[in-house]
Amino acid sequence: MWRGCALAKQRSVKMVWRLLIILLCSDTLLAQSQCTRVQTLEYGDTLEISLPPDSSAVQLHFSPAIPAQRRPRSQLLMNCSQVTDPKYQPRLSALETGLELLRLTTDDQGAYTVWDEEKGKLLEKICLTVKGHQSFLDLAHGDTLHIPLFANESTIRLLFGSRHEVASRVLVDRGEVTDEAYRGRLSLLPRLCTLQSVTSADTGVYKVVDSNRNIIVTVTLYVQEYRTSGYFPVATVSILGVLFILALLLYCKKRIQRVPQKAVAMVSFAKQSVKEMENDRYSTLEDDDSVSLIEERQDVGKSRQKTGEDRLERPTVSDESCGHAIHSQTDAQPAAEASPQERS
CATH class of the missing domain: 2.60.40.10 (Immunoglobulins)
Structure with a gap:
């Protein structure tokens, strides 16, 4: 932004100076309406001025567009086919058909007036502009x-x-x-x-x-900006595409390898959870069995207490009846032992 402002300022200053020069030198500027020919040539070109065949005493006057310091507004360059200004001798020459000024520069801009001294009339006035x-x-x-x-x-x-x-x-x-x-x-x-x-x-x-x-x-x-050849971008894109495909394949391979590992881990976790559930079940069953055993034992104890109380309440048996019962048991035992021998 600062550079743009500086450029704009420089251009405005140049325009102001140009306007001042034009205003100060307005009296010396070319009046193109008074010229018989307006011509624009480039630096280094040749100015050709044609003359009538019966002209002999010809004078060439030059009036610069913007005269330099200590330079006359109008100067005589040639008089009767002879160059009067030594600065123009290498470039100005008279030919049979006219005059010729070689290797033009921007200092040669101005009005060139050709006079016929014998007839006292203006032959030609050329307004010349030289640009680069x-x-x-x-x-x-x-x-x-x-x-x-x-x-x-x-x-x-x-x-x-x-x-x-x-x-x-x-x-x-x-x-x-x-x-x-x-x-x-x-x-x-x-x-x-x-x-x-x-x-x-x-x-x-x-x-x-x-x-x-x-x-x-x-x-x-x-x-133009530096650009690579047409084949290089294609090769670059193809190489990048191949690398992308390889990276994608490697990623898929790793994902496939991770799946069995995850399955094994899930199976082992399921087995472990099943074992834990079975252990919990067995532990609950054992607890239930122990509780039932305790209850059974309590019931047995209670029943024994009841039987003991019943026995205490029953009448006592005489000794004779006890002896008779003992003899009947002893008689029954040899009969039971003899029965298998008889069977054999």
Whole structure:
């Protein structure tokens, strides 16, 4: 959230400065309604100005869009096919068909007026806008980024603005890699810069500026997240499925092995409970038998007491009757002993 607020604040400050510059320099801005041709070219392109075949004494005047400090609002670049400004001698030339300005930069933005001195009339007025090259790239993880420089690598700076950083980082300054994190991956070739093995951390905006801080190239890069091949997820899912099936089989096996153990434990518990029930039953029976025996003994004792009392109440028998009874028993015993011999 703090980074978003900082970015919004930075953008608002930039907009305010731009409005102030436009208001201060409104008198020097191009009046496109007065131009005979409005043209927009990119950095490094060539401006071609065609001339009529009968024109001989031609003058070329240049009025910059926003003049720099200590620079005239309008300056003479060419007079009668001769370059008057030494800064434009390597780039400005007169041809049979017209004029040619090579390797345009953002400093070349402005109005180019062509006058015919002999006839005293305006031949052409061109309002030129020069912008940097812009490109939007979508690369995969591990690809190589190619950034065209359109200028000598010893005169440029490469800036990188990440979506996670507020300020831009200087990766290359005048042909040398200044950021240690990019050494080994970032290399400079004639008019070309390459970044190898890009990752998602390289997503952002890359700007190439010249010594005057003119934007030459703007590359907006998006690097896709690293993704495995199509076969790897299938193999991973199949392996996980096999492992899940094996774990399920082992779990079922353990459950099956536990069932007999539980059955044995339940049988032993049932047997033990049956034994305990039988023991309890025997103990209750024994208790009942002992109680019945005690009652029987008590009854026997009572009956004996009653018989003893009856005997005491009966009349006494004489001695003669007792003797007679004894003799009758002794006579009966030899008869009983002789009967088995007779049977034999």
